[in-house]
Amino acid sequence: MEKVYSEQAKTCEVIQAGKATVDRLLQFSRTLHLVEYKDFTFEANLN
Amino acid sequence: MELQIDDSALVQDYISGDERALETLIHRHNxxxxxxxxxxxxxxxxxxxxxxxxxxxxxxxxxxxxxSEEGKFLPWVMRIAHNLIIDYFRKNKRMPKFEGGEDFNIFSVIGDDRPNIERQLIKDQIDSDLNLLIDELPDDQREVLIMRIYKDMSFKEISESTGVSINTALGRMRYALINLRKIIQKNNIVLTNY
Known part of the structure; x- marks a missing residue:
């Protein structure tokens, strides 16, 4: 079993998401507002 | 020397409204x-x-x-990523890409190989029956079977996710299948489409 899984270890390229993606996520977070009404939660993105 | 705030504190800060905490978490684990x-x-x-x-x-x-904070922010995010990767492959499987070429024949992609309505009904019934049978399994066996068959996880991933060894996960899968067969035989259930 160990042998089988060790074969998958060949792909090990280190990359990271770009600045644009990170900025988009931070912007999304800043503008996301959740409004609760009774049992519902509404999402509002005030972008 | 700069002190590194741990993930759980950053998560709490973010929940409290500190957007910079999210930025730190993203940069830390990007x-x-x-x-x-x-x-x-x-x-x-x-x-x-x-x-x-x-x-x-x-x-x-x-x-x-x-x-729910259990000090496991990164494993939790990795699990979300893992599920989205599975969704990605499932989506791509449903929408295969075809490259145009000299040998390309449009009729090879527009054929409708879906089952007819009768077979679809039978298939839906089988899927529904199978779900009921799977619900009858013990929790540990059902968990492994669902991860392996429906979530397409490897036994290594299952063992990491459930906290048992690969051999135990394999054993649970084996018993899950044996028990499913027993339930099927005991109740004379027919699970074939054609």
């Missing part, structure tokens, strides 16, 4: 999560998209207050 995704999908654009979708889920869950 490389590890994106590389993990890339190692599976082998496509940089897809890896970035999945990374983005992963953190959108993280953000929504944290803001909704649905995250």
């Amino acid at each position: 490389q590890r999560i994106t590389s993990f995704i890339y190692s599976k999908v082998m496509d940089r654009d897809a890896a970035e998209d999945i990374f983005q979708d992963t953190f959108i889920k993280v953000i929504k869950t944290l803001k909704k207050g649905n995250y």
Whole structure:
């Protein structure tokens, strides 16, 4: 079993998401507002 | 010397409204999560998209207050990424890409190989019956079977997710199948489409 899984270890390229993606996520977070009404939660993105 | 705030404190800060805490979390785990995704999908654009979708889920869950802190922020995010990777492959399987070429024949892609309505009804019935049978299994066996068959996880991933050894996960899968067969035989259930 160990042998089988060790074969998958060949792909090990280190990359990271770009600045644009990170900025988009931070912007999304800043503008996301959740409004609760009774049992519902509404999402509002005030972008 | 700069002190590093641990993830759980940053998560609490973010939930309390500190947006910079999220920025720190993203920067801290960006490389590890994106590389993990890339190692599976082998496509940089897809890896970035999945990374983005992963953190959108993280953000929504944290803001909704649905995250239970157990000091395992990174494994939790990796699990979300893993599920999105599975969705990515499922989606691509449903929408195969065809490259045009001299030998390309449009009729090879527009054929309708879906089962007819009768077979579809039978298939739906079988799926429904199978779900009921799976519900009859002991919890540990059902868990492994669902992860392996429906979530397409490897036994290594199952063992990591459930906290048991690979051999135990394999054993549970084996007993799950044996028990399913027993239930099927005992109740004279026919699970074939054709």
